[in-house]
Amino acid sequence: MEELLRRRVYVDQRAGEVTLEAYAVETWMPSLDVDAGTFTAYERYLRLHILPKLGRKAISQITASDVKRLRAGLDGSGQSKEAIMxxxxxxxxxxxxxxxxxxxxxxxxxxxxxxxxxxxxxxAWTPERVQAVIRALPNRFQRLGKMTAGCGHRPNEVIAVSPVDMDRERQELIVQRQLKWVRGHGWCFALPKGRKVRRTPMPMSVENELDAQMREYPTVKVTLPYYDRRDKPAERFRPMTVELIFSREAKGEIKFINPKRFNEWEWKRALVDAGVIPAPAREKRGEYQAARDDGPVALRHFFATAQIDAGESVVDVAAWMGHANPLVTFRRYVRGRVGAGDRGRAATDILLAGVITAAKAVWNRKAV
Incomplete structure (x- = not known):
């Protein structure tokens, strides 16, 4: 049997009894060691696309033709198809x-x-569009927009920022949590995407805005389940209390900002007022125009391009953004710049001017 295992030709006799759905749900999913976002994506791809077509079939009986039919029946963008496959x-x-x-x-x-x-x-958005959209937000949320544009947080990270995240001595913000929707449990606190706790620069202007926000709108302590797939089952969804800087008022109560509601209402209204998308026929949920490229994450994209255009290293920007590697940052944000070549030409002129001057000095000495 050891030889069969080594050559990968041994198949457990139970294989003919195990369906793809039973294996995926009972064995594979519980054994995954991935972040919450990846786990949720796997669960969604299985539930909506893979299991409805192949779930009842014995896992040992799935053929290449089954896989090709699965792929052929997928709709949507290239990105989603490739992720499902x-x-x-x-x-x-x-x-x-x-x-x-x-x-x-x-x-x-x-x-x-x-x-x-x-x-x-x-x-990326222009500075003028960034300013117009932020000004169009309700006063309570304008500094949230300024912080995102100034520090590069993801939308679900910025609404989970706490005063304890402000490292005033080093002028940095610690990104150590986000709000995460977990099916069956609702909104939870979780580590940032990829479980990457990181630091990002905190300009003095952002620090002043955060202080002003806390003076005008007192912080709120929120208790939610804490979700980490790597925790033991008995320790998952334990309560966690965090003091949040940004909040909303609903029916006289101060609560945490619901990201979905914020995106569908306050953000879309600001896009309309700033002239980014047209006004809907009716101001009703679902009536606003889809704005995939103009969601709150557009402020994060603005931060990245602004830092790179200012001369910051792509490696540093990748670390501040929490990207998997600098190549992701490079492909997304590095592009041709207006006036490209000016700095290079100036440096070359200075260098050659020095070389020519030195050569003239040597020539003059020889002539004497």
Missing amino acids: ATMATLMQAAMDDNLRNDNPCHARSVTRPKQLPPRAIK
């Missing part, structure tokens, strides 16, 4: 590792492999 391939690889299959049908020659699509290039 990558999930299927990962699931089949796990089944191989558990000796439920001796091959991965997603890697058959006749099957199109999932493509690693490059990050989409970002077209």
Whole structure:
């Protein structure tokens, strides 16, 4: 049997009884060691796309033709298709590792492999648009917009900022939590995307705005479950209380900002008032025009491009943004700059001027 395992031709006799749905739900998902966002994405791809078509089939009986039919039936963008097929391939690889299959049908020659699509290039807002949208927000949320544009937080990170995150001595903000929607549990506190606790510069202007926010709108202590997939089951969703800088008022109570409600109402109204999207026929939930490229994350994109245009290192900006690696930052934000070449020409002129001057001095000495 050891030789069969080594050659990957041994298949557990139970494989013919285990359906894809049973394996995915009972074995694969509970064993995943990924961040909350990735886990939620896997769960969604399985529930909406993979299991409805292949869930009842024995995992050992899934063929390359099944995989090709799955791919052919997928709608949506290239990004989502590749993510779904990558999930299927990962699931089949796990089944191989558990000796439920001796091959991965997603890697058959006749099957199109999932493509690693490059990050989409970002077209950043102009400073004028940033200012117009922030001014159009209700007063209570304007400093939230200023902080995002000035420090580069993700939308669900900025609404979870606490006074304890302000390192005034080093003029930095510690990004150590976000609000995360967890199916079956609602809004929870969680680590930032990728479990990356990081620091980002806190300009004096942002520090002053945060102090002004706390003077005008007192902080609020919020208790929510804390979610971390890596915690033991008994320790998941334990209560956590955090003092938040940004809040909203609802029916006379001060509460944390619901990201979905903020995006659908306050943010969309600001886009309309700033002339970014047209006004809806009726001011009703779901009536506003979709604005994929103009969500609150546009302020984060503005921060990244502003830092790079100011000469900051892509490596440093990647660390401040919490990106997986600097290549992601480079592909999204580095682009041709108006006046490109001016600094290079000036440096070359200075360098050559020095070389020519030195050469003339040597020539004059020889002439004497």
